[in-house]
Amino acid sequence: MTALPQYDRLESLGLWRPSRGDQRREVIVSFGDATLVVADGAGRPLSHWSLPAVKRLNPDEHPAIFAPDVDATETLEIDDTAMIEAIGLVRDTLIRAAPRRGRLRQALTALVLLGVLGLGAAVGPDLLRNQTVASIDDQxxxxxxxxxxxxxxxxxxxxxxxxxxxxxxxxxxxxxxxxxxxxxxxxxxxxxxxxxxxxxxxxxxxxxxxxxxxxxxxxxxxxxxxxxxxGTDPLDDLLHHAGLAATVTLLSTGALPDGVLPDYAAFLLTTDxxxxxxxxxxxxxxxxxxxxxxxxxxxxxxxxxxxxxxxxxxxxxxxxxxxxxxxxxxxxxxxxxx
Structure with missing residues (x-):
């Protein structure tokens, strides 16, 4: 789910250039939680861009040309006006941070998490983690x-x-x-x-x-x-580090708690x-x-x-x-x- 739910299923065609010396190729562009996903015609991801870092190289021009960072060696050209506007809106929303949830939604989510935590305690964290890993699709x-x-x-x-x-x-x-x-x-x-x-x-x-x-x-x-x-699944490795509560949250809501991914990145940089x-x-x-x-x-x-x-x-x-x-x-x- 993106920061703005109305764009969850928005897709468009684009022209992607992996680097300056490469030919452009037609791709499918869609949103992840905080990423822009570039995929081939079969839906196989070719590149993933962190949305807060995305730069538009030609403001106010059309078609729009985006890059994943200031170096701009990799580019993506998009002609679809709706997608161009969505990228700007989702990016700005992520930078400002997502709006806080309402109290009722927070309470309902807490009840769901408590129920699944009870299930995790009953069946064991390993089995619950395996179930969670199996439920997460490639995108x-x-x-x-x-x-x-x-x-x-x-x-x-x-x-x-x-x-x-x-x-x-x-x-x-x-x-x-x-x-x-x-x-x-x-x-x-x-x-x-x-x-x-x-x-x-x-x-x-x-x-x-x-x-x-x-x-x-x-x-x-x-x-x-x-x-x-x-021989291990990288998602299983992540959840093993993150713990039962994060695993339950991913299984029940499709998202990981704030702080899990930056903490895991820090762990990877300091652990053999x-x-x-x-x-x-x-x-x-x-x-x-x-x-x-x-x-x-x-x-x-x-x-x-x-x-x-x-x-x-x-x-x-x-x-x-x-x-x-x-x-x-x-x-x-x-x-x-x-």
Missing amino acids: RRAEIGATVLGYLQARTGPVCRSAPGRSALQRLQTRLFGVDGLAGQVVVLPAALPGPLTLPGGLIVVDRAVMARYDDPSVIAGDIVAATAR PAPPTEDALLAAFAAARLPSAPYAVLRSARDQNGATLITNDPMQDRTIEPVLTDAEWLQLQAICDG
Whole structure:
């Protein structure tokens, strides 16, 4: 549900340009709770923008051109007058903060929450969390993940978006998972992270420091693959951290309590993510046709066992397709410089 309920189901066509050097493509634009969702014709999310941060690049001109931040390397052109007005209204409403609920609605919501909390105590928090995770659709997951990413950026600086770097990152993602192999998106933040992060909606977050520290692109590729090998649902991870009350609120109202997502973002920035098992890692590296030995160096630097990745490298004695060309690797390393 958006900040203004009359726009919950509003959609329009748009022309989306992922970066300055890319061709524009037709997309479907819709609203999340606090995000603008850009999806392809099949409804698969391509990008998620935090609405309070959205900038209009050509005020008073038509069609309107929007960007997710001041860098404006990614743009969205919209010709639909209703959608243009809605984006401005919802954005302004979110910035001013949503209006306070009425007392009757607050009381009814509290009664519902108390009832579901009682159910949670009876069936157990794990079962209730599993039920909640199963009830959340892909679009809502994408909205939650994009919002967490927004809070991460508030602490680390904005997602790195140089056009050549983004193109190289997309080629790396395709090399590892195929054209349709990864449902989400890989993004790079400028500040160091405890490890690769996975967010609801298929977002994988890595940091620039790994690319600056290691000369082999197989290391950052290994960080991305490792993030997919954990075998846990990122939404389940979030709710496990947030606790029973937040889980009940999401299940009963479709929204999370204020403070849950910024708190989770702060937690992610200060806590080492649970590493995947070595067997899961090796299987993921084999599926990606990626050597695991180079990643052992980074794993050891994080006080995790890397010996097995060297001795049982699934690509040992095999011909390996390059992860990136030298030129692409230099572009990726400079993704935060544009």
